[in-house]
Amino acid sequence: MRRVTPLLAGLFGLLSLHTDAADLTTQLTQFFKARDATHAENLTVVLRTPAAQWPQCDTPQFFVAANSRQWGMISVAANCGQERRYLQVQVQVTGDYVVTSRQVARGSALKASDLSIKHGRLDVLPARVIVDPQQIVEAISIRDITPGQPLTLSMVRQPWRVKAGQNVIVIAQGNGFNATSEGRAMNNATATQPVRVRMGNGQIVSGKVDADGNILISL
Template identity: 35%
Template sequence: MFSLLSQLRAVWLPVAAVSVLGLTMAANPALAQGASAPEVQAVAQDWLRDATAAAQPAGATALRMEVKLGNLDSRLKLAPCGNVEPYLPPGARLWGRTRVGLRCVDGMSRWNVSLPVTVNAYGNAWVIKGQVAAGSALTEDDVVEAEVNWAEENSPVVRDKALWVGQIATRALMTGQTLRQGMVRPAQVFQAGAQVRVVAQGAGFQVSAEGQALSAGVVGQVARVRMENGRVSSGTVLDTKTVKIDL
């Protein structure tokens, strides 16, 4: 259904699409005498069942998949075909509202059709239980765990508490919204000009010294620091007072 969540430390995850273009179905005997719309839809349904079962998001608990397959025109008659190959059209993914293609790869007349598909993926996620103002730090009291449709939006779901507790709401969050990437950002913990502790770490040793921040500090992001000897270095912000430099 999706590869979907390669970033997803969050799930997210969020989201790259799984490559299922290589998945094909064996020849369908029913199509050897001519392919009706219901027969073609049955091939697509079988393929979708296997593809979505094999494409759970990385790092997430199993999701309950629900596939809704649209219809071809019931009057449609396709030429006989020894092998019908389902596939994802370029740019499509098995997530939310999408399309699946079916093409004849073994027949006197090659044909290619597509069907509308809706893939829902239900599982537990964090849901906003009260309004959170933009710029506010998110706390555990602001959310509740509930089952939601992960595929309702393209943005990956944020499951890991470490990725949202104490982070800042990028916009006003409303009751019932599923917590997703882009809704929060790391908090700024010091301003440029602040005195910070710089921890330099290498193989088998660690030293620390004082320095002055030359840029604002955001946990998990890089900040520039001027050391007491005047040298300027860059390191990762750990907390309100500490920048780590790997040697």
Template identity: 35%
Template sequence: MPSTVAPKSTLRTRLRRAGLGLSLACAALAAPAQQGSEDLSALSQRWVDDALAQAQAGGALPLRMEVEVGALDARLRLAPCQQVEPYLPAGTRLWGRSRLGLRCVQGQTRWNVFLPITVKAFGPAWVLAGNVTAGSVLTEADAIEAEVDWAAEPAAIIANRDAWIGQTATRALNPGQALRQNMVRAPELFKAGSPVRVVVQGPGYAVTSSGQAMTAGSVGQTIRIRMGNGRVIGGVVSEDGTIQAQL
């Protein structure tokens, strides 16, 4: 089973590199002098397909990629261009709903337009088998394995079963939803106002004291604690409920 995030982050990195490396290579796919929307769509499809193929080359990514290329605004009237260069606009990636830039690099009139695209990435995930109420602790019976589009939502897919079993639902979940990182959290070890043990660490020393949690706390969460002298400090919740703080 693939890890929760690594395949996606690896894919993004490779796509980003592919987008930079293929922009010049795909510029060689010169569009005809009388450039039409169908020609631009075909050019864009080839560019994205090549980018995705290069991104997956040399590594066994557990994702099956599909690309849907949209259409330009029918009201656009583009001047003839001998060579069109596809490119990824800054801040965009080939993941989910995105856009591809198309610019005329050889023509009497230079132009730049954007074409909507949708990149789907199908892979194994865990899908809810029934309704789950907010605050419920997920068990093995709550989800089944299925193929889903990882890129359908911004939040990362939870592909590892051990990463969601025993976790608490952050909101009401419905059957058929794929489990993503923003849907679950670690169970609360204590409530707001509960007394907690605080280990304060400094250069060469560690002091154990007591305080009061100002919010509920889960493993790995950073919370604020009010100490006995009234001072408020921050710390990270350990597995045993102890708060690890540094001064």
């Protein structure tokens, strides 16, 4: 009977390690593709954590923090029953992103003609980069933006649907109850944001702005 030499044993160990690494990377890739189906075809996961810190089961359950960025270096919790390990992975994604086609001054409303599309690595761009131009058409720049600069959600805000001092329609709704009145907005707000309204009798109420600029109150 042949004995397995230390060299062969080491080679078998390396082969097993590479197989396990491929399997774990495949599972992580499937997890992140399900998380970002839009870019699934152009998504690659690179496992950066040493093998000694990998989960000790065949099919770990993966979790990421709710505020985790979508691409780039991400910490992933891998659960095997009651045991939890943390993996550092690099999620590489290629796709389209939005840049400005001209100099945009702070306070300007963005138009479709101000925007262009570029293609490249999304994971190396700033967090919350904008990939859909429709998401920010009519949005207001809150800083000066240079031509060709990738746009992020932190550079813009949605336009005010209601401004302080503006007369607004207040719609109060409840169980079998619906009433409409008028008041004056006390603060600026975009759609879905809260706003305080002073009614004609002096009472102050709070509600949320709808897409038409009306104030909705639930009773």
